[in-house]
Amino acid sequence: DTEVTQTPKHLVMGMTNKKSLKCEQHMGHRAMYWYKQKAKKPPELMFVYSYEKLSINESVPSRFSPECPNSSLLNLHLHALQPEDSALYLCASSPWDTSNSPLHFGNGTRLTVT
Amino acid sequence: AQTVTQSQPEMSVQEAETVTLSCTYDTSENNYYLFWYKQPPSRQMILVIRQEAYKQQNATENRFSVNFQKAAKSFSLKISDSQLGDTAMYFCAFMNQGTNAGKSTFGDGTTLTVKP
Numbered sequence: 376d377t378e379v380t381q382t383p384k385h386l387v388m389g390m391t392n393k394k395s396l397k398c399e400q401h402m403g404h405r406a407m408y409w410y411k412q413k414a415k416k417p418p419e420l421m422f423v424y425s426y427e428k429l430s431i432n433e434s435v436p437s438r439f440s441p442e443c444p445n446s447s448l449l450n451l452h453l454h455a456l457q458p459e460d461s462a463l464y465l466c467a468s469s470p471w472d473t474s475n476s477p478l479h480f481g482n483g484t485r486l487t488v489t
Numbered sequence: 490a491q492t493v494t495q496s497q498p499e500m501s502v503q504e505a506e507t508v509t510l511s512c513t514y515d516t517s518e519n520n521y522y523l524f525w526y527k528q529p530p531s532r533q534m535i536l537v538i539r540q541e542a543y544k545q546q547n548a549t550e551n552r553f554s555v556n557f558q559k560a561a562k563s564f565s566l567k568i569s570d571s572q573l574g575d576t577a578m579y580f581c582a583f584m585n586q587g588t589n590a591g592k593s594t595f596g597d598g599t600t601l602t603v604k605p
Binding site: 480 | 531532533539592595596598600
């Protein structure tokens with residue numbers, strides 16, 4: 376069982392839609408991450424939140440908007456996406472205060488933009 | 490900037506045999522951490538093993554062990570007694586300590602198939 380829960384598992388959206396991806400963890404981790412992964416490729420970092428503040432934004436287009444309402448939740452708001460944004464979106468968390476802690480990943484949301 | 494290179498896009502091994510996946514990296518940092526992650530076709534990425542750069546002793550986790558050569562910037566993964574459930578894509582990852590802490594750099598991955 377995954378300790379990082381992502382919803383929905385699958386999402387199909389049109390280019391004019393607005394949708395949100397959700398991520399939740401109850402491990403007390405203080406860092407949360409969004410990654411984008413294309414098939415057979417490594418995850419690409421998009422955003423990092425530490426202690427509920429955005430600490431890293433990897434020059435992600437503004438059509439992706441992250442939000443961290445509290446230390447357990449992380450959202451990714453999507454608007455006016457392009458077909459090339461279709462990918463697996465992975466959420467991860469880590470304790471942050473111990474740098475050798477690995478990332479704990481969720482199962483991901485498979486996003487298809489039509 | 491850090492780079493991580495996995496030179497073997499695909500590998501296969503017979504069940505019960507041993508296989509080694511290679512990983513090299515480049516960094517100017519002295520303190521960092523290295524990880525191997527496994528991503529089965531079910532897609533959840535999970536940690537296989539971790540290594541702190543300041544530790545000379547190679548990490549071991551049951552059937553999984555690493556050969557960490559800091560001077561050569563090499564971090565290979567050995568899987569002993571391979572099992573069908575080891576079939577997955579394996580990613581080597583580097584994590585900064587200090588500047589840009591929390592930012593992981595992944596290699597391109599090695600797809601491992603364990604054959605019965």
